[in-house]
Amino acid sequence: MQLSDLVFYALAAFTIIAALGVVALPNIVHSALCLVLTFIGVAGIYFYLGADFIGLIQILAYAGAISVLMIFAVMLLLSRDVSESNPSHKKGKYLAALFSGLFAFLLALSIYSTSWDLTEGAEIVDSIGKIAYMLMGDYVIAFEAAAILLLAAVIGAVILARGEEKR
Amino acid sequence: MKGAETFFVDLARAIVNGLENMGMSALGAEIILLIIKFACIAGIVTVNIIILIWLERKISGFIQLRLGPNRLGPWGVFQTIADAIKLLTKEDIIPSQTDKIIFRTAPIVFIIISLMLYVVLPFGDGMAIVDLNLGVLYFISVGSLGTIALLMAGWGSNNKWSLLGAMRSVAQMISYEIPLVFSLLAVVMIAGSLNMSDIVNAQDKIWFVFLQPVAFITYFIAATAELNRGPFDMPEAEQELTAGAYTEYSGMRWALFFLAEYTNLFAVSALTAIMFFGGFKGPFLPSWLWLPIKAYIIMLVFFWLKWTLPRIRMDHLMAFSWKVLIPVTLANLVVTGCVLHFLK
Amino acid sequence: MVLDHDVRMLEKNNIIVTTLEKIWNWGRAHSFWPLSYGCNCCPIEMMASGAARFDIARYGYEVFRASPRQADLLIVAGPVTVKMKPVVQRVYLQMPEPKWVLAMGNCAISGGPFKDGYSVLPGCDTFLPVDVYVPGCPPRPEALFHGLLELKAKVLGQR
Amino acid sequence: MWGSGILKGLGITFKHLWERKITEQYPEERPKLYPRFRGRLMLNPEKCIVCGMCVKSCPNNVLSFTEARLKESKKKVLTSYTIDHQYCMFCNLCVEACPTNGLYFSHDFEWAAFKREDIKTVYEPDLTGLELLALEEGEKKSAEKEAEDKLLKGVNAMIAAIKKNPARALSKVVESEEEALKLSEILGDDESKIKKLAELMVSDKEKAAKVAKAFLIKGQKKEQEG
Numbered sequence: 001m002q003l004s005d006l007v008f009y010a011l012a013a014f015t016i017i018a019a020l021g022v023v024a025l026p027n028i029v030h031s032a033l034c035l036v037l038t039f040i041g042v043a044g045i046y047f048y049l050g051a052d053f054i055g056l057i058q059i060l061a062y063a064g065a066i067s068v069l070m071i072f073a074v075m076l077l078l079s080r081d082v083s084e085s086n087p088s089h090k091k092g093k094y095l096a097a098l099f100s101g102l103f104a105f106l107l108a109l110s111i112y113s114t115s116w117d118l119t120e121g122a123e124i125v126d127s128i129g130k131i132a133y134m135l136m137g138d139y140v141i142a143f144e145a146a147a148i149l150l151l152a153a154v155i156g157a158v159i160l161a162r163g164e165e166k167r
Numbered sequence: 168m169k170g171a172e173t174f175f176v177d178l179a180r181a182i183v184n185g186l187e188n189m190g191m192s193a194l195g196a197e198i199i200l201l202i203i204k205f206a207c208i209a210g211i212v213t214v215n216i217i218i219l220i221w222l223e224r225k226i227s228g229f230i231q232l233r234l235g236p237n238r239l240g241p242w243g244v245f246q247t248i249a250d251a252i253k254l255l256t257k258e259d260i261i262p263s264q265t266d267k268i269i270f271r272t273a274p275i276v277f278i279i280i281s282l283m284l285y286v287v288l289p290f291g292d293g294m295a296i297v298d299l300n301l302g303v304l305y306f307i308s309v310g311s312l313g314t315i316a317l318l319m320a321g322w323g324s325n326n327k328w329s330l331l332g333a334m335r336s337v338a339q340m341i342s343y344e345i346p347l348v349f350s351l352l353a354v355v356m357i358a359g360s361l362n363m364s365d366i367v368n369a370q371d372k373i374w375f376v377f378l379q380p381v382a383f384i385t386y387f388i389a390a391t392a393e394l395n396r397g398p399f400d401m402p403e404a405e406q407e408l409t410a411g412a413y414t415e416y417s418g419m420r421w422a423l424f425f426l427a428e429y430t431n432l433f434a435v436s437a438l439t440a441i442m443f444f445g446g447f448k449g450p451f452l453p454s455w456l457w458l459p460i461k462a463y464i465i466m467l468v469f470f471w472l473k474w475t476l477p478r479i480r481m482d483h484l485m486a487f488s489w490k491v492l493i494p495v496t497l498a499n500l501v502v503t504g505c506v507l508h509f510l511k
Numbered sequence: 512m513v514l515d516h517d518v519r520m521l522e523k524n525n526i527i528v529t530t531l532e533k534i535w536n537w538g539r540a541h542s543f544w545p546l547s548y549g550c551n552c553c554p555i556e557m558m559a560s561g562a563a564r565f566d567i568a569r570y571g572y573e574v575f576r577a578s579p580r581q582a583d584l585l586i587v588a589g590p591v592t593v594k595m596k597p598v599v600q601r602v603y604l605q606m607p608e609p610k611w612v613l614a615m616g617n618c619a620i621s622g623g624p625f626k627d628g629y630s631v632l633p634g635c636d637t638f639l640p641v642d643v644y645v646p647g648c649p650p651r652p653e654a655l656f657h658g659l660l661e662l663k664a665k666v667l668g669q670r
Numbered sequence: 671m672w673g674s675g676i677l678k679g680l681g682i683t684f685k686h687l688w689e690r691k692i693t694e695q696y697p698e699e700r701p702k703l704y705p706r707f708r709g710r711l712m713l714n715p716e717k718c719i720v721c722g723m724c725v726k727s728c729p730n731n732v733l734s735f736t737e738a739r740l741k742e743s744k745k746k747v748l749t750s751y752t753i754d755h756q757y758c759m760f761c762n763l764c765v766e767a768c769p770t771n772g773l774y775f776s777h778d779f780e781w782a783a784f785k786r787e788d789i790k791t792v793y794e795p796d797l798t799g800l801e802l803l804a805l806e807e808g809e810k811k812s813a814e815k816e817a818e819d820k821l822l823k824g825v826n827a828m829i830a831a832i833k834k835n836p837a838r839a840l841s842k843v844v845e846s847e848e849e850a851l852k853l854s855e856i857l858g859d860d861e862s863k864i865k866k867l868a869e870l871m872v873s874d875k876e877k878a879a880k881v882a883k884a885f886l887i888k889g890q891k892k893e894q895e896g
Contacts, residue, residue: 003194029322033269036315052301056308064311065344068337071318075330128301128361224568230683232563234693236571239541246571252538253583258607260580405547405577417580417607475683476676566693620786621756624730634756636786645782646789648759653696658782660697665784 008048015041028078032071039063053128175294175455179204204296208285216429217247223470230474257418262325265415269323274416274423277316281430283309288437289364291447291455302363303355306438307348310393313431314340317402317412320424324415332411335481336395336402342488343392349496350386353379353503354442367446376443381499383443385492390435392484395428397473401481432469436462539583539609540666543659544574546582546602550589553616553649557588560652567652572659579605584662587635588649590618590625596632603639611666613658614641617648708760708775711753715795717772720746727767730757738797751793756786821872828868832857843871843882853882856889 018041021034039062046055135143179200186196221236221244228235236243261270287302289295299305314337321333355361357378358369369375376383392399403411410416413424440446440461449457479487521527549557560567567573576582579602591599603612614635617623625631635641642665645658694701703709711732720737735751765773783789831839836854837847844850857863863885870878 027266029266029269033315033319052299053304056301056304060304060308060311064308064314065341068314068318068341071315071322072334072337075322075334128304224573226687228566228568229687229691232686232689232692233566233568234691234695235566235568237569239571243569243571246541249538249541249571250574252535253542256535256538257583257609260605260607410576410578410581413581414578415580421581471680471683475679563692564694565696569693569695617756617758620789623757624759626730626757634786641786643782643784644756644786644789646755646758647779651701651779653701654779654782656696657780661782661784 004048008045011041011044011048015045028074029071032067032074035070036063036067039067051127053131174453175291201296205282208296209282212282212285212430212433213426215433216426217251219429219433219466220250220425221247222467226467226470227474230471251422254418254422259419260415260417262415264325266323266325269319270415271420273316273320273323274420274427276319277313278423278427278430280309280312280316281427281434284431284434287363288434288441288458289367289447290458291453292364294447294455295364298362298364301361303351303361303366303442306434307344307351310431311340311344313427316427320416321412324412326415328408328410328414329412332402332408332414335408336412339392339395339399339401339484339488342485343389343492346385346488346492346496347389347393349493349500350379350382350389351442353382353496353499356500356503356507363441363446367441367448370445370448374443374445379443379499379503381495382503385496385499386443387439389488389492390439391469391472392488394432394435394469396432396469398476398478399484400473400478401484404478432466433462436465436469439465536666536668540663541571542574543572543584543611543662544576544582545572545584545586546579546606547575547577548586548588548599548602549615550618553588553619556649556652556655557586557615560655565652565656567656567659570656570659570663579603580607582606583610585610585612585639586615586655587612587619587639587641588615590622591632591635592630593632594630596638599635600638611642611662612639613643613645613662615645615647615655615658616650617646620644620646623648703777703779707777708762710776710778710781710791711755711758711760711764712774712776712778712791713751713753713793714772714774715748715751715793717770718748718751719770719772720748721769723767723769724764724773727763729761729763730759732758733764747797748793748795749797751795753791753793754789755781755791756789821869824872825865825868828871829864832864832868840882843867843875843879844886849886852889853886856885 015038018034018037022031022038025031025034039058043055043058043063046052046058182203183193183196183200186199187193191199224246225235225242236246239245239249261267284306286296287299287305289298295302317336317340318333321329321331321336324330354366354375357375358366360366360369366375395402402408403413405411408414413421416424437458440458444461444465446461447454447458449460452460559565561573561575572584579585583606585599585603585606587599603610612635614620618625618631619635622628622631622633626633632638643658643662645654647654650658720735722735725733725735732754733752734754736749737746738749739746760775762775765771765775781789828839832854836857837850840850840853841847844853857867867878867881867885870881
């Protein structure tokens with residue numbers, strides 16, 4: 001095993017343990033903080049794969065902003081005792097097992113059916129430039145559509161937040 | 168003169184060569200060099216901050232026609248050392264109702280994050296610890312993690328002032344991150360790179376502060392807010408929130424927060440120097456002296472602002488970000504893009 | 512064991528011998544961070560002592576903390592009423608060790624003119640371990656400084 | 671508008687940064703005190719004529735003294751004079767009342783102390799060589815009698831109070847009003863018992879409470895027996 005493999009396994013173990021923490025911890029705030037660790041672990045895997053731009057965006061947007069918003073929402077909406085705020089749902093555990101088994105099967109199938117072509121020695125340099133050209137070139141319509149969707153969401157949020165105007 | 172210019176670079180190379188001659192692999196030598204670099208940064212930053220705090224107390228005194236600390240040592244330079252010794256030996260209180268793990272880890276996370284900011288700063292020609300291609304983006308994204316540490320401190324303390332302070336600081340930091348990034352983006356567009364050394368080299372002829380005055384002003388305001396410094400020190404407004412997110416922290420844990428704030432201050436000042444004032448470039452002196460000099464001058468401006476302006480109200484603060492700074496920075500970006508397009 | 516004259520001999524030869532305790536006390540004595548607490552007229556003098564003419568910052572004591580967790584010195588500046596007593600007591604207990612108490616003004620020392628009142632305690636030393644009493648009604652800022660310097664000498668073991 | 675106010679403010683602070691500082695460095699530089707500054711209250715014992723005006727004028731019981739008479743001239747002299755500064759509020763009434771200007775406010779403000787007792791100032795004039803007259807027997811007796819009279823007056827008032835409204839008067843020594851009523855029933859018309867209790871209530875409250883309790887327990891026993 002090479003050193004780089006070791007790094008990958010360490011990162012993967014870190015991410016999985018943090019993800020398990022999200023599911024298993026009884027305190028929902030602890031879960032949210034574990035989610036931040038998961039995001040950072042995933043970002044580490046991106047770095048490891050050479051996608052440093054994606055990794056940094058993962059940290060900036062997910063770990064830095066979205067998880068903070070989640071913790072915010074949890075803190076604002078939670079009025080019960082926090083230490084038991086993340087109850088385990090034992091009711092649907094067989095259903096959950098079935099669906100996660102199905103999902104795992106699908107994943108294994110897709111991994112098995114991919115050919116995994118290897119390119120030797122093609123180091124990725126300047127990933128941000130390539131991503132920029134792709135976003136603004138080949139996929140510009142998808143990019144703009146996503147932008148319009150987000151804009152609509154922002155306007156909707158503003159209207160909801162303002163409430164009805166009294167006349 | 169030539170020796171002074173490349174002193175640290177040569178030293179690093181000598182260490183690596185020495186380690187390799189002792190039979191170490193190239194990777195191992197690199198890792199050891201990295202550890203040495205980190206240790207150096209941590210040491211320099213700590214010493215630096217002791218000086219900084221003294222300087223701030225002295226300058227605040229001078230601005231208010233006072234003398235400031237002047238009893239311990241010449242001009243009171245040992246004052247912060249006395250404070251540090253006292254804080255080190257103070258009782259470490261962990262209130263019984265706190266979320267213990269979060270309460271304990273929050274200051275450590277905060278100081279680690281603020282020290283991580285130094286990784287990409289080029290302190291001289293070829294003197295960045297890691298010369299990342301995406302240096303600016305790294306700085307911003309790691310800096311944004313600081314909100315989580317503050318939120319942890321506020322939540323873990325189980326105190327209403329802490330929580331209110333944390334919420335304020337998080338709202339403030341997230342709102343001001345957007346104009347901060349947009350202002351820096353204008354500079355990045357001109358330089359054509361996210362690498363900090365490249366940005367400094369692009370300022371060979373003219374500093375970006377002259378090319379992008381609007382971006383500089385918006386950046387400076389956003390950075391002040393991002394640092395939670397006066398006049399934007401709402402999160403620890405002691406008249407309303409006792410000490411904000413730090414209310415329950417005592418002794419060394421509180422000192423760590425304080426240390427991290429000043430670490431951030433120095434890092435952001437250095438970033439300002441790099442992005443707008445030509446970084447390590449300057450005549451006569453070796454390059455590794457120019458960045459600290461410029462950063463210190465910018466820091467003095469931060470002090471000056473803090474001790475001049477009164478704190479502004481929270482809703483004004485948020486409205487200023489969303490209704491003024493973001494539209495201005497967006498317009499600035501559009502104008503910059505158009506000009507660049509037509510110049511090409 | 513190092514004898515006193517040995518220490519003096521070493522100090523003559525520019526070798527400073529000290530103990531950790533001394534260094535700690537040196538740090539503590541030169542950075543009392545007071546808690547912002549007071550009632551009416553003594554705090555006005557306290558504020559004046561922070562201002563330009565008197566400047567408490569010269570001794571490094573200007574860092575008035577709002578949170579008791581970060582304060583070292585409780586300046587009781589004003590009469591403590593029966594109703595205020597549990598609050599002051601709690602604030603004192605919330606401060607981390609080592610901590611000191613300075614009774615500023617006659618109201619804090621003895622209840623002053625209110626000492627016979629049904630609601631005022633006859634002095635804050637009825638429930639706090641006061642280190643220094645600064646008499647006055649209110650004491651001048653310089654008198655407060657004198658009290659602080661006395662406290663400094665006490666912490667340094669000179670008094 | 672457009673930050674011109676901010677720039678103005680920055681200009682002012684920048685100007686102040688270089689100005690001469692107005693700080694008085696206290697332990698080295700002494701503050702300039704005005705003639706009428708009221709520092710520590712002082713007494714010039716030589717000027718004191720032991721008239722007691724100061725004590726009468728003090729609203730806060732700061733001042734107290736003891737006196738004696740000279741054997742030959744029967745003149746009053748001061749044996750000790752105590753100024754308990756911790757109660758002083760620097761109102762100047764004693765200084766105004768003093769007919770010989772023996773009391774005065776000094777300019778001493780550095781009197782921080784580590785102990786509360788140290789705040790007191792005690793003057794004990796040197797009286798060696800002077801033959802003092804011991805206090806006359808008659809005077810002593812009259813003082814004792816005065817105290818007795820005062821006690822008697824208090825006791826009589828208390829007895830009257832108990833007879834008038836036993837619940838209210840007795841509730842000071844027992845815990846509840848019910849008990850007070852019970853106690854008054856037990857006491858009944860027994861003058862000697864009421865007098866004993868009233869005397870104790872005036873002189874020693876704790877003892878009175880104990881006695882009242884004893885009365886109550888006795889009364890309960892009697893009830894049970896009866």
